[in-house]
Structures are given as structure tokens and as C-alpha cells.
Amino acid sequence: MKDDGVVWALAGHFALMSLFAMGGANAALPEMYRLAVETKQWMTDRQFADMFAIAQVTPGPNVIVVTMIGYHVAGIAGAVVATVSMCGPTCVLAYFVGGLWDRFKNAPWRVIVQNALVPLSLGLIGASTLVITQVVASSWTAAGLTAGTALLTYFFRMNPIWIFLAAALSGLFGLI
């Protein structure tokens, strides 16, 4: 599958996504799902869910899910291209806007734009939560695990790493 067409497709789609992923990489998960599972059919539902899981338990930023997708689609070249495309455009933007940002520290438009973008990223992350939950909560036990984790991390502020570890072990040994 390592043909140039696929690598270019990864580059183009992730570069575009990079500029619209308001609220971080997790906000772009529905778009990644649409691209990788629905439009391009690079992977199944389950494979996408697995990659999401791997990215969440890997230390470091969540953006690493695009590395996983790129690697699955086109090997090392795909991993590098997907990662650079997802980070490159927004980093260049950040690098230049960083200077302007300081200069307009007290400008009224800066506050307005900042406030206007908050509900958009909340909407995106909410949509992301909905899409991912629909994909992964495919059985009653999975849905129970999702609900349980949500409650534990919300009410008890538990570090999710322990929940992930418990979930991984119970899955591995066939308890769920």
C-alpha cells in the first residue's frame, strides 16, 4: 500500500485538518474517522478504535493518533508524513502569530476573537466525544466501562492511567 498517492493524500488531508483542529487533536477525531474509515476506507471501525486507544495510553500529546493512522496506512513514510502534516501548518502559524499576539495584548478585537472561538472548540470536542463513544461503546460491557470511567474521572478526579491499566488487564484476561 506504500504508493505515492496514499502518502500525498495523508499529507493533504492532515495539513488541512491541522488548520481547523480548534481545541486540539482530539477535536479533530470525527474528521479523522470520516477520512480514514468512511471516505478512504483505510481501516475498519474497530481498527480506528484501537488506534484511538493506543494514542490515549501513549505518553505525550494526543496528536500521536495521526502517527498511528499514517503508520497503518503507509508504514514509516506514512507515519512521518501524517505527523509533520498535522503539526507543521499550525506550528508555522503559531510561530508567526506568537509575535503578533504580544503586540496586540490589549486590543479589544483579540478578546472578542478569543471569546468567539471558545464555543466552537467546545462544540467540536463535544462532537468528538459523541462520535468516539458511538464507535467504541459497541457492547453493554464496553458502554458500562465508558460510563464508569466517566463517573470516576469526573467525581473522584482519579488519574485515568489506573483505570486504563485496569481496563487493559481485565480485557487481556477475558474478564470483560
Next chain:
Amino acid sequence: MPSRDPAVKVEPSRLQILIAFATISLFGFGGVLAWSRRMMVDDRRWMTAEEFNDLYALCNFLPGPNIVNFSAVFGGRIGGVAGALTALVGLLGPPFAVVLGIGTLYAYFGAFDALRRMFAAVAAAAAGLLISTIIKMLAPLMRERFGASHVTMAGVFVAIGVLRWPLHWVLAAAIPASIALAWWRRR
């Protein structure tokens, strides 16, 4: 030893930046920004608390992975393009290697029943974490009186989450609309 006076800032070297971001990446599980704050402001004194807050606001405002933007801007302020690249390599290098390792194992063993159950369980738990995170993030907006913010948020949620429209088309319409509403409301 760095000075204990919070007003005194320390200028890091390239190697220190690389190591710092690699450390943030590897140990900042479940909240990379909280970790970077502790390291940048409290431990190393590379930034003041105000500078950190301002940069944090910028990275939330910009599209793309927040902590990735943070590294690019922070590295860039200290060492230009080379500094930005150093910070990025530090941040993304370790998880990149880890993910390639797991990806290779996944390609060979991913179809085994035990591993399939394991991934499914972790994915289900990770979705739960997304749910509690978004509920916490929604709290400030829910305390506000119902208005334009709620409408734009709901619009984006439905367009992406339910109708599954392409991200860039939805935002190409929603960003100008939301800014226009915010502008109009303030006058």
C-alpha cells in the same frame, strides 16, 4: 542552582530544551500542559507565570494540537526556528518511537482475541475520559445566560457529531459567524 526569586528568569540551552520537552512528553500523562507549567514556571524558571498564561491562551486559541503549538512558540522565542524545531523533536520524538513500536506489534498480533479485548476495553475507558473532560469544560458556559455562544456550540456539535459534515466546511461558516456575533453583542 537557579535563583529562588520568581522574578529572575533563566535562559535554557538547546539541549536543555530538548530534554525538557522530552520529559514533559514522557511523564505528562493525562495533562501535558499542567506538567509543562510546573517545569517551565516553577522548576526551571524559564518563563514567568504571566508569560505562561498568555502563551497558554494563545495555544488554546490557535488551531492544532495545543502543546505542539506551545513548544513551537516557546522554542521559537528562545532560539528561533532551530529552537522551535528542537522543542518539537523533544516533544514528539519519544511518543513517535513508542507508537511505531506498538504499531508494529499491532500489525502482527492485533488480531489475537486477548489483545482485541484489551484494546476494546482501553478504548471504552478512554471514551469515558473524553466524556468527563467535556463536561468539566462545559461548566463555565453552562453558568452563562443562554445566548449566541450556546447556539454556535450546539450548531457545531450537530454539524460534526450528528450530520458528520466535513470539518473545514463547518468551520469556514462557523468561525466568521461566531466572531460576527461576538462583535455585534459587545456594542
